[in-house]
Amino acid sequence: MSENNNISPVQALIPIVFLVLMLACSVYLFGSDSSYGANQIALVLATCVAALVARSNGMGWREAQDGIIHGIGVGLGPTLILLSVGMLIGTWILCGTVPAMIYYGVQILDPSIFYAASAAICAIVAVSIGSSWTVAGTLGIGLMGIAGSFELSPAITAGAIISGAYFGDKLSPMSDTTNLAAAAAGVDLFEHIRHMLWTTVPSFSIALLIFAMIGSSEGATPEQINALQQSLTTEFEIGLHLLLPLVLMLFLVFKRFPAFPSIVISALTGAVFAVLFQPEQVQKLAGDSTDLAHGFVLIKGIWIALFDGYVSNSGDEFLDALLSKGGMSSMLNTVWLIISALGFGGVLERTGILSYLLNLALRGVKSVGSLITTTVLTCIGTNILAADQFIAVALPGRMYKDAYAKKNLSRLNLSRTLEDSATMTSALIPWNTCGAYMSATLGVATFSYAPYAFFNLLSPLIAIAYGYFHFALKPASYDQNDIDSAQTT
Numbered sequence: 498m499s500e501n502n503n504i505s506p507v508q509a510l511i512p513i514v515f516l517v518l519m520l521a522c523s524v525y526l527f528g529s530d531s532s533y534g535a536n537q538i539a540l541v542l543a544t545c546v547a548a549l550v551a552r553s554n555g556m557g558w559r560e561a562q563d564g565i566i567h568g569i570g571v572g573l574g575p576t577l578i579l580l581s582v583g584m585l586i587g588t589w590i591l592c593g594t595v596p597a598m599i600y601y602g603v604q605i606l607d608p609s610i611f612y613a614a615s616a617a618i619c620a621i622v623a624v625s626i627g628s629s630w631t632v633a634g635t636l637g638i639g640l641m642g643i644a645g646s647f648e649l650s651p652a653i654t655a656g657a658i659i660s661g662a663y664f665g666d667k668l669s670p671m672s673d674t675t676n677l678a679a680a681a682a683g684v685d686l687f688e689h690i691r692h693m694l695w696t697t698v699p700s701f702s703i704a705l706l707i708f709a710m711i712g713s714s715e716g717a718t719p720e721q722i723n724a725l726q727q728s729l730t731t732e733f734e735i736g737l738h739l740l741l742p743l744v745l746m747l748f749l750v751f752k753r754f755p756a757f758p759s760i761v762i763s764a765l766t767g768a769v770f771a772v773l774f775q776p777e778q779v780q781k782l783a784g785d786s787t788d789l790a791h792g793f794v795l796i797k798g799i800w801i802a803l804f805d806g807y808v809s810n811s812g813d814e815f816l817d818a819l820l821s822k823g824g825m826s827s828m829l830n831t832v833w834l835i836i837s838a839l840g841f842g843g844v845l846e847r848t849g850i851l852s853y854l855l856n857l858a859l860r861g862v863k864s865v866g867s868l869i870t871t872t873v874l875t876c877i878g879t880n881i882l883a884a885d886q887f888i889a890v891a892l893p894g895r896m897y898k899d900a901y902a903k904k905n906l907s908r909l910n911l912s913r914t915l916e917d918s919a920t921m922t923s924a925l926i927p928w929n930t931c932g933a934y935m936s937a938t939l940g941v942a943t944f945s946y947a948p949y950a951f952f953n954l955l956s957p958l959i960a961i962a963y964g965y966f967h968f969a970l971k972p973a974s975y976d977q978n979d980i981d982s983a984q985t986t
Contacts, residue, residue, distance in 0.1 A: 503554045509850045516543035540837035551848040568843015575930045579828050581760040582634040586823030587802035588767030596729045597739040598639030608647045612708035615640045616661035623665020626750040627672040632662040655941040656949025664701045674920045681894025682912035692909045695969035696959050704951035728813045742766045768799045831937040838928035842883030869964030873957045876919035886923035890915050907971035917960035921953045
């Protein structure tokens with residue numbers, strides 16, 4: 498990060514105000530379609546404005562460009578995962594894994610408790626594997642399909658999936674963000690997880706209660722469910738063996754196999770299963786290929802599923818809408834959004850504007866409650882501006898250590914607050930890597946599911962409340978005791 502001490506408050510705010518105005522105009526003109534190009538243009542133009550501000554302070558275009566490239570580089574890993582999930586969805590539908598999840602899911606899950614059950618299932622799996630993205634990209638896809646079968650709200654379902662996935666991700670020692678928050682604050686990982694229970698358990702318990710109270714008394718009738726199951730068995734050869742790609746995926750991630758190759762392997766496993774168990778569907782997807790040998794027809798069908806997803810032509814309008822999705826191409830708009838947002842975040846970081854704004858936020862801190870509130874708001878603001886949860890965890894974590902020590906607070910309070918705010922709100926911002934991923938994977942607009950991601954909304958509020966009531970806060974002496982204990986052992 499460039500240490501640019503010449504930035505004035507007005508200069509720091511120019512690109513921020515410009516972006517806010519552009520995004521507001523984008524939403525006004527294009528509504529729900531604003532994320533399909535308009536928001537990207539707003540972000541690119543705001544990036545140019547930030548670069549001009551930097552130039553007025555003596556920074557050349559080359560350095561600003563390096564910041565943009567670095568910012569985009571941060572998101573290349575998540576982008577690869579996003580593209581691979583597109584492949585996964587395509588082959589998993591084609592091979593019958595997703596249809597089987599829907600078929601058996603509607604038998605097991607009761608519509609009246611579906612939202613709460615979805616949150617609980619995702620939470621359990623996420624704790625085991627430590628990845629909210631993986632849970633959303635595997636179980637989440639099936640649960641969204643089951644919700645559609647029950648005629649339940651896709652927005653509430655997505656909110657339940659995200660709530661459960663982030664609960665498990667937050668408490669798993671295998672989670673990237675959990676490890677990053679502990680490292681950024683300089684605390685022991687397992688002490689960090691234990692301290693998070695004070696905010697995480699109440700938040701998730703309240704969220705589960707809300708989901709249970711919402712319930713559903715107006716879902717699909719048993720007759721409609723039976724009709725859907727019959728349609729599924731007409732189109733696909735349904736069996737429990739088709740769930741093996743899902744089992745393989747969860748096993749690989751549980752064994753700490755990297756996410757991208759795990760998803761690609763699972764997608765290719767789905768391709769093999771499609772050839773073995775759904776050859777007719779593969780041939781249908783390949784289209785008019787009479788001039789090709791049978792083997793090449795199957796390869797063509799698999800190839801199409803990988804890059805362009807599955808297209809259902811059953812004649813059942815609901816089933817066709819439910820299963821026609823996936824493919825790497827379906828994620829390209831989201832990739833465009835992520836690149837545009839990360840470029841803006843990168844130039845803000847390189848020019849020192851982001852650092853300046855973070856330091857500015859600390860000036861108004863007078864009490865413990867205001868410090869934790871400022872931390873929460875800073876993390877949310879960084880999520881919005883930098884478009885990446887890792888930056889939103891790492892930067893405030895590094896910068897606020899001394900502030901917590903001055904208030905006689907343990908760094909564990911800082912690490913917990915980073916998770917309660919930066920990690921939790923990342924999925925609620927459309928252009929953030931997490932928000933863009935969840936929206937693209939679950940097929941629900943970020944602003945549609947955000948009001949129902951109760952766990953993610955409650956966590957920062959409870960963190961702030963604890964700060965003002967001085968509840969469940971460890972003193973700074975705890976850090977020294979922890980150090981002394983470590984040296985003794």
